[in-house]
Amino acid sequence: MSEQTKYDRRRFLGAAAMTIAASELAMIGFANAKPRRINSDDAATIKHGSNKSFETIKQINAGVLNVGYAEAGPADGPVVILLHGWPYDIHSFVDVTPLLVAAGYRVIIPYQRGYGTTRFLSSETLRNGQQSVFAVDTIALMDALGIKKASIAGFDWGARTANIIAALWPERSKSMVSVSGYLIGNQESNKMPLPPNAEFQWWYQYYFATERGRIGYEKYRSDFAKLIWKIASPKWDFDDNTFNRSAASFDNPDHVNIVIHNYRWRLSLANGEAKYDELEKRLAQGPIITVPSITLEGDANGAPHPDPSLYAKKFSGKYSHRLIKGGVGHNLPQEAPKAFADAIIEADSYVE
Numbered sequence: 001m002s003e004q005t006k007y008d009r010r011r012f013l014g015a016a017a018m019t020i021a022a023s024e025l026a027m028i029g030f031a032n033a034k035p036r037r038i039n040s041d042d043a044a045t046i047k048h049g050s051n052k053s054f055e056t057i058k059q060i061n062a063g064v065l066n067v068g069y070a071e072a073g074p075a076d077g078p079v080v081i082l083l084h085g086w087p088y089d090i091h092s093f094v095d096v097t098p099l100l101v102a103a104g105y106r107v108i109i110p111y112q113r114g115y116g117t118t119r120f121l122s123s124e125t126l127r128n129g130q131q132s133v134f135a136v137d138t139i140a141l142m143d144a145l146g147i148k149k150a151s152i153a154g155f156d157w158g159a160r161t162a163n164i165i166a167a168l169w170p171e172r173s174k175s176m177v178s179v180s181g182y183l184i185g186n187q188e189s190n191k192m193p194l195p196p197n198a199e200f201q202w203w204y205q206y207y208f209a210t211e212r213g214r215i216g217y218e219k220y221r222s223d224f225a226k227l228i229w230k231i232a233s234p235k236w237d238f239d240d241n242t243f244n245r246s247a248a249s250f251d252n253p254d255h256v257n258i259v260i261h262n263y264r265w266r267l268s269l270a271n272g273e274a275k276y277d278e279l280e281k282r283l284a285q286g287p288i289i290t291v292p293s294i295t296l297e298g299d300a301n302g303a304p305h306p307d308p309s310l311y312a313k314k315f316s317g318k319y320s321h322r323l324i325k326g327g328v329g330h331n332l333p334q335e336a337p338k339a340f341a342d343a344i345i346e347a348d349s350y351v352e
């Protein structure tokens with residue numbers, strides 16, 4: 001090898017090392033960047049309900065999925081990942097997103113498996129809805145996007161996923177915001193009967209346990225979702241356009257299988273995948289969440305939800321709870337977007 005070749009090789013390797021180091025430092029910088037508060041002028045110009053959709057849906061292979069996701073905000077901003085639940089979709093955050101962008105965030109909103117444009121890469125993959133897989137999906141998405149650490153926030157299934165990431169992957173979670181608090185489940189405890197009134201609130205879980213329920217949800221999924229919206233948010237006066245915008249995501253070919261498996265798995269009526277057994281064992285122990293966290297609850301949440309006093313001890317880091325008033329139901333991010341965005345920014349301010 002000539003001296004010139006050796007020199008060129010050393011120069012190339014040195015430049016590559018510097019590029020990698022700079023990239024890693026940038027990622028650390030993004031994770032540690034501090035968002036700014038949403039001032040009254042910003043909030044006034046971002047009118048609740050005026051944001052109809054996301055400009056572009058991107059696609060990326062991540063884990064077992066090709067994930068559809070919306071993205072907004074500066075590429076070098078601190079990252080926040082927003083996670084929806086059932087039967088909702090990414091449009092629950094359509095008014096939250098511009099508020100967070102105004103605060104300097106890079107916002108990522110993925111369609112969960114079984115929703116929107118997210119698809120399985122293989123027809124052989126089990127259409128699995130057990131609780132741990134949604135967290136695994138989110139970590140895989142972060143890896144695919146080169147995101148080392150993010151603020152994680154969600155409601156319903158998304159809140160449970162945020163809880164799991166914060167509990168099992170605290171190194172990937174800068175802070176955590178969840179509606180209805182601590183929702184990590186346990187199959188054994190789910191075998192224990194609840195008082196009749198509490199069981200009544202879970203009527204759809206028992207409906208889905210039957211083949212009649214699976215066929216019924218397949219046939220009437222839009223009507224079913226609209227009924228859940230009305231029950232879970234009895235004071236939310238949403239219109240048909242708002243509902244139909246989200247209902248379109250339920251046409252995903254895997255939607256019914258994911259939903260049915262999720263609820264049957266909870267009742268131990270369907271098996272999960274063995275490769276997630278260790279994660280589920282850890283989750284069954286009710287792991288403590290150590291990352292800075294804020295939990296939220298609407299004052300008119302018609303969906304089953306635990307009392308905040310029952311889960312406060314599950315948070316050992318800096319933590320607070322907020323009751324959002326004004327007839328706010330289960331879909332809190334869409335019904336009270338500023339309260340949700342403010343909670344994310346405040347939870348990030350807890351980070352030392």
